[in-house]
Amino acid sequence: MKIIIVGCGKIGTTILSSLVSEGHDIVAVDSDSAVLSEITNIHDVMGVCGNGVDSDILSEAGVGSAELFVAVTGSDELNMLSCFLAGRMGAKNTIARIRKPEYNDRSLAFMRQQLELSMSINPERMAAHELFNILKFPSAVKIETFSRRNLEMIEAFLGPQSPLDGMKLSDLGSRYRAKVLVCCVQRGEEVTIPDGSFVLKSGDKVGLTGSPAEVQKLFRDMGQLQKQARNIMILGGSRTAFYLAEMLTGIGSDVKIIEQDEKICAELCEALPRAVVINGDGAQQELLLEEGLRSLDAFVALTGMDEENILISIFAASQKVPKVIAKINREELSSMAGRLGLDCIVSPQKTIADRLVQYARALQNSLGSHVETMYKLMDGKAEALEFNVRPDPRLTDIPLKELKLKPNILIAGIIRSRRTVIPGGDDKILPGDRVVVLAANQRLSDLSDILR
Amino acid sequence: MNRKMIFYMIGRILQIEAGLFLLPAAVSLFYLEKSGFSFLIASAAAFLFGFLLTRLFRPSDSMIFAREGFVIVAFAWILMSAFGALPFVISREIPSFTDAFFETVSGFTTTGASILDNVEGLSRGILFWRSFTHWIGGMGVLVFIMAIFPSESGRSIHIMRAEMPGPIVGKILPKIRQTARILYLIYIAMTVLEMIFLLFGGMSLYESAVYAFGTAGTGGFGIRGDSVASYGSYIQWVITVFMLLFGVNFNLFYLILVGKVGQALKSGELRCYAAIAFLSVAAITANIYSLYGSFSHALRDSAFQVASILTTTGYSTCDFNLWPGFSKALLVLLMFVGGCAGSTAGGLKVSRLILIAKMIRRDLRKMIHPRAAGVVTFEGKRVEDATLNGVSVYFGVYAIAFSAILLLISLEPIGFESAFTAVAACINNIGPGLGTVGPAASFSFFSLPSKWLLSLAMLLGRLEIFPILLAFSPSTWRKR
Numbered sequence: 053m054k055i056i057i058v059g060c061g062k063i064g065t066t067i068l069s070s071l072v073s074e075g076h077d078i079v080a081v082d083s084d085s086a087v088l089s090e091i092t093n094i095h096d097v098m099g100v101c102g103n104g105v106d107s108d109i110l111s112e113a114g115v116g117s118a119e120l121f122v123a124v125t126g127s128d129e130l131n132m133l134s135c136f137l138a139g140r141m142g143a144k145n146t147i148a149r150i151r152k153p154e155y156n157d158r159s160l161a162f163m164r165q166q167l168e169l170s171m172s173i174n175p176e177r178m179a180a181h182e183l184f185n186i187l188k189f190p191s192a193v194k195i196e197t198f199s200r201r202n203l204e205m206i207e208a209f210l211g212p213q214s215p216l217d218g219m220k221l222s223d224l225g226s227r228y229r230a231k232v233l234v235c236c237v238q239r240g241e242e243v244t245i246p247d248g249s250f251v252l253k254s255g256d257k258v259g260l261t262g263s264p265a266e267v268q269k270l271f272r273d274m275g276q277l278q279k280q281a282r283n284i285m286i287l288g289g290s291r292t293a294f295y296l297a298e299m300l301t302g303i304g305s306d307v308k309i310i311e312q313d314e315k316i317c318a319e320l321c322e323a324l325p326r327a328v329v330i331n332g333d334g335a336q337q338e339l340l341l342e343e344g345l346r347s348l349d350a351f352v353a354l355t356g357m358d359e360e361n362i363l364i365s366i367f368a369a370s371q372k373v374p375k376v377i378a379k380i381n382r383e384e385l386s387s388m389a390g391r392l393g394l395d396c397i398v399s400p401q402k403t404i405a406d407r408l409v410q411y412a413r414a415l416q417n418s419l420g421s422h423v424e425t426m427y428k429l430m431d432g433k434a435e436a437l438e439f440n441v442r443p444d445p446r447l448t449d450i451p452l453k454e455l456k457l458k459p460n461i462l463i464a465g466i467i468r469s470r471r472t473v474i475p476g477g478d479d480k481i482l483p484g485d486r487v488v489v490l491a492a493n494q495r496l497s498d499l500s501d502i503l504r
Numbered sequence: 505m506n507r508k509m510i511f512y513m514i515g516r517i518l519q520i521e522a523g524l525f526l527l528p529a530a531v532s533l534f535y536l537e538k539s540g541f542s543f544l545i546a547s548a549a550a551f552l553f554g555f556l557l558t559r560l561f562r563p564s565d566s567m568i569f570a571r572e573g574f575v576i577v578a579f580a581w582i583l584m585s586a587f588g589a590l591p592f593v594i595s596r597e598i599p600s601f602t603d604a605f606f607e608t609v610s611g612f613t614t615t616g617a618s619i620l621d622n623v624e625g626l627s628r629g630i631l632f633w634r635s636f637t638h639w640i641g642g643m644g645v646l647v648f649i650m651a652i653f654p655s656e657s658g659r660s661i662h663i664m665r666a667e668m669p670g671p672i673v674g675k676i677l678p679k680i681r682q683t684a685r686i687l688y689l690i691y692i693a694m695t696v697l698e699m700i701f702l703l704f705g706g707m708s709l710y711e712s713a714v715y716a717f718g719t720a721g722t723g724g725f726g727i728r729g730d731s732v733a734s735y736g737s738y739i740q741w742v743i744t745v746f747m748l749l750f751g752v753n754f755n756l757f758y759l760i761l762v763g764k765v766g767q768a769l770k771s772g773e774l775r776c777y778a779a780i781a782f783l784s785v786a787a788i789t790a791n792i793y794s795l796y797g798s799f800s801h802a803l804r805d806s807a808f809q810v811a812s813i814l815t816t817t818g819y820s821t822c823d824f825n826l827w828p829g830f831s832k833a834l835l836v837l838l839m840f841v842g843g844c845a846g847s848t849a850g851g852l853k854v855s856r857l858i859l860i861a862k863m864i865r866r867d868l869r870k871m872i873h874p875r876a877a878g879v880v881t882f883e884g885k886r887v888e889d890a891t892l893n894g895v896s897v898y899f900g901v902y903a904i905a906f907s908a909i910l911l912l913i914s915l916e917p918i919g920f921e922s923a924f925t926a927v928a929a930c931i932n933n934i935g936p937g938l939g940t941v942g943p944a945a946s947f948s949f950f951s952l953p954s955k956w957l958l959s960l961a962m963l964l965g966r967l968e969i970f971p972i973l974l975a976f977s978p979s980t981w982r983k984r
Binding site for chain 2: 054077079085101
């Protein structure tokens, strides 16, 4: 599929590298030729140097035959205009990054319609959403939701004292009565889809699926449930921090934002009347302690500097803050931060890139049972996909145990009219269901891909 | 330095070459010549060696950077030439390995300089292989590999850049594989087209293939002692036109293919190339008119020779050694110009010369107005300082390499004119020079060391010096 990406900043390059590994034909447009030559050296893509709003440049990039056009430059207005032109010149789907908080939901919807955008993306808001979900259920390091929150996929670390240490998966059901499925396990670098004989060990990162209530029940039974974070400190007054604080104060949590820049502090104060905004340097341990670091429920580091986020998060963890989350943009750093003991890491770039991969894959086959939602799990080594099931004689109405599935595939959940089924061998997939499939080390774009 | 990946790629290339040997083997079989066996033996040897390399050096990661790209290309070309020389030696048609190696390098680098005094005495299979090497070397064997095999990583652009001539190597389609494919498709289509035109001129299929290969790769090997002179004027004109076409940047053909004819014709390099060709033909026709007396004959000969030398092909329809000094000087200068970047031609390339001229103009202006801001533009776009720097450095390295080789070749007792044009003809991948290496003569009289040195000159010219230089510089191989 031909995809054009305008703007090769941090977000643009992350999207680009995810889409390249999906095998798409990609043309990158940027006004900085140094950036382009760097990208074309590393990835198999074509670079076009110029302004993404110039119709000559767009036609040089081949916009007429592009299936997907993504504008992710730093300027919202440039992205909109670029997408508008691309749509007029024949690009089939257009996606613009629009992230200014000034554009509220109503005006965004109007613009999307008028400019005929397929989608507008706001990385900061998506990241804030992800953070918000984790803060509501801090036992997890990552939470993804399917089908309007009817099914959740949760990644959690098994700590040294975890009651699951040494437990066989087949015993899990009898020990705890919660209807939850362990659908993937990451041990070291390796990701496996376990069967009943698999024995869990502390230090594993496990992926669980189930309805939100059942997942909560499991953690409560294990005695590992952390309550929803109510007292939260956010470091750095970025856009993500703004969105997150807005959501958190909306449900009545106490939010403290620490920001160095006086002007930003004033703006935040004005926009978030219920949050406490502190003007100071978050790197000063004295300041953090004075503001009650030790009595927090959660600490979120959201400054623009990955390194600062990592270091201050480590300090916060050492002060026994129950939940510490760091925003890390660069992938190299996030794996290193994992080794330093930070388990919970959020990257806006990654979130966006996953969203676009999902979009592209859904475009690729709009005929069969196509991808509704897709998440990358376990550092991208596994994927969870939600499919909307269409009738298929090879697949539907057949008990699951009779289906010949490929290895490393798991049907993790079936959602039938708002009810979630954790499937057993006798369950069937029916047309009209939504099915969540877990795949390790492979890519699916259609539900029938799971068959041998 | 990812050594495993380097050897693995070279192994693959040799396996490809083993496959390529089968074509001349089939030709030999068709004409019932025993030279066919030598191809089969050479094919087996290349396959075995390549197989061993790919087995012994299975790369754990396929990460390559620019320097791996250079080294792969340099060694691939040297080994390919060594194995390509085997059929000549095994069949005893060129018994000396040095001669056979020279002949093969001359083929792959699309030079066309030959050590054969009597071409017509060789078997058809061997002559077919000799011309086929032109065709393979013209577009490049690594580009061919990229067109067939899916690339393991996005980084194989480094290999393509090292093999494709010209100051800027870009893609015309998003993926390397598609780009390589479309280039080869254009290449094949144009070769077939030329064969069809030649068949109409009364050539046999075999002859048309040999001459189309020689033209397409801008090589210059033929099967007659007098090159193209004894063919009729129709065939001479067909070859003239196709020589000029193969000297054009292939990206422009792609533009024409997708209907952007206007954009293709606006290319500054193409216009400059056409102007150089037109003016040279006019000047030489005027200069030699008195020798011929017939305008059409003078025009035909001058057009053919200009096209042949400018695109670095090296065919000839007359002995231009006998032309007046002005015409000879002009031809020698054309040797250094070469065709457009991104074509199969050798030489310095028109685009480099344009950039150099523009840099000179910019710097002269700066001398007059010391604070003037100067930007060099090419094809409507600003050229990066790094690219300009690359062009100047290449020019410098080229001059040094040329002088060094010239100095050593001058030890041969052949006089300055012959030595100078021999080196120029080799490093620019043309073939014949003037004097004792003129179109009617061969390179057979050179001593062994000189033949090796000229082989090196041809490789330096085809790969644009840096790959060979880097492959043999110790700092490339030192661990980081």
